[in-house]
Amino acid sequence: MSVLNGIRVIEIANERIAFAGKLLADMGADVILVEPSEGDPSRNYPPFLEDKPGPDRSLYFWHYHTSKRGITLDLDDEDDRNRFLELVVSADVLLESEPIRRLSLLGIDYADLREANPGLLHVAVTPYGRDEPLSDLPTTDLTLMAAGGPPWSCGYDDHSLPPVRGWGNQGYNTACHYAVMSFFTALMHRQATGEGQFIDVSITAALNVTTERASFCWLVDQSTVQRQTGRHAAVQPTDDAQVLCADGCYVNTGVPPRFPHEYARMLAWLSELKLDATDFPELVFIEMGANLDGPIDRTLVGVDDTITAIFSAARQALALVASKMSAYDYFIACQDAGLVAGIIYSPEEAFEDEHFKARGLHVPLHHDDLDMTVTYPGAPFNLPKSPWCISKRAPHLGEHNHEVLGS
């Protein structure tokens, strides 16, 4: 049985919170997606099955609404609103991202709902928080990310190129992670006391505290990080970390090694690749690294000239080695030698890697409506005693009206 079996969630359809609903649904909650009669706009988002648009063909919608049931209700209609109220009374959680005053104007905000359902956990996810009028301005994942901070740290050494927003509505995803963390925290309080509560999640606040050094450098010493290609934004520029390999793919060479035996391994590699001091004049520093008495003290990099030269030569040697191999071969050879490195996979290449297959990331799901089996990405983490599970495909519009609402 999945961990949230027995928990019922009412989700008022909105692309900003769909992922939170999916996480709860895949953990076993009975998530009822409430759409307007015309359907949620994200039913029309590409990509589509076979590239043909249609309300039940959006792969975006498929992904974000697995394991949910779907109903249609017009919250502006009094009869439908009463049905909605009845549903919320039967539920543990209301998950919504409505304009900040809409539900109170309709008489179905937390102040109204808690009377009928004192144990209700009402999770509101809004751009700037429930008390902030800016939350009602139009936004997209892109504008929320720009305001919230992550893109400042992402992009290229060349600052004539724009900062980069990470792919795939990760701004919404981050807010949804916080919504789910908050839900579980409030659930624990309810377990102990029976009390429900109102939870106010701000998307831009979530992004502000998902920027690592950019925030805490400013908070601690008022320094400002600057974006760099393929590596951490930093106050002082750092060395390249990305190398183009012989097969046209990139690797991240990670942090240069610290231990003499790692330098010895690097020497052997250079020799195997027939690279000597004519190709690589800094070879002498690698030899010095191999002859060190103990590991390099990283705090001396940039302070002690010899240590700095050894460290810098190591980075150059790794880049040279990487440029002579395929990205995958370099990744495996480094890791087998105990050196930390990573191949820069595209998402589909990652998905096809045997490691992720072995960990159960390929999850087949039969779509009864199309009589086809679709492979979905599996659990972000799994509870062995109460497993994660995609229990059903995304619902068609109003598919469960009769089942959930009766007539």
Added chain:
Amino acid sequence: MSAALANFRICDFTGQLAGAGATKWLTAFGAEVIRIEDPVREGRWDIMRGGPPFVDERRGINLGGSFNNHNTDKLGITLNLRTGKGKEILTEIIKHSDAVTENFSAGVLEKWGFGYEQLQKIKSDIVYVSNCGFGHVGPYSQYKTWGPLVQAVSGLTFSSSLPGEPPAGWGFSYMDHTGAYYMVIAILAALYHRQRTGEGQWVDLSCTDAAVTLNGPALLDWTVNDRPMRRENSPNSNRSQFARMAPHGIYPCTGNDDWIAIACRDDADWQKLAAAIDAAWTNDYTTLQSRLDRQDKLDAEISSWTEKQDKFLLQNTLRSQNIPVAALQKPQERIDWDPTTNNFGLWPTVEHPEMGNVRVDGLPVHMSKTDWEMNRGGPCLGEHTEEVLINLLGMTTKEVQTLREENVI
């Protein structure tokens, strides 16, 4: 103190951000987190300990700014697990704990004699959550990672790029943050399961698994339509991947490295933007299809308009027209000047015995009954050793003194 998690005690070995970020959430909601560090290496397994940034010119193991940021309100004790007595004390702490948490490389805790089987013998319903790059099972389980490599191997670095350029990736450890978020969920979900069934369990959380799943729609495009993201002119992550929107990008403004994000969701947004631009070229783009078909040219035209304007003034102008827009904010702008983060209470000040008062990352949520609190900074090395051994394990001051003399703590 927040009451939400006040009934829980965590025996915590986490460090860096991927682990420490998770237990930071738990303390903010009232859990007692006992952070266990090695006295011999002065807790330096966590590279944040004693590392930059610093509040002033002082340096030292207790003065790391990022460590302070990620470890607010935790109790910090030192315990030498190379010694038999150190192991005995840890065993006693585990008996009094609800969960054991760590983000070491796979197998480290087991080598010390505290793998899941042993933990179960100490406390049969213990919740154990490990968070490591590739997980404890699978072909790469012995491989090492840190945030940027998790992002590289999972596809998240590749996908965050502009066409014709190398991968830009994430200029920070997005997956250290996000790995910590999943770790919070895993800990609380397992504790909830234990409440309902009495069963503990081991959650083998792998940061790269979690990262791969964040590519959801692209993976379905691959498994269903056979369309890879590695193809010509792909990806351009500043464009809209899903809803069909154009323009949709980050454009230059006056000032030093100032930028603005603008998105037009539909023709109505575009008509308002075109009116604000007020130039003949906008007539070439009246339909969504025309804007999507010539998006490079459209972006260039828009850039030539935005680059003469101040980002905040332009933001105000376009906001008044109800067009999705945001100045791309620098750290100082969003932390010191943005009233929305300050009104939300996002940057609380905590008190640290050596660093003084320091602002830290707060939490982006508020709860009406059991809201979070942050008061103390990250613990100094061994700051609460005596307090925990006396109050939790019932030792005497003299016993603690002996342990100190024997280099156990």
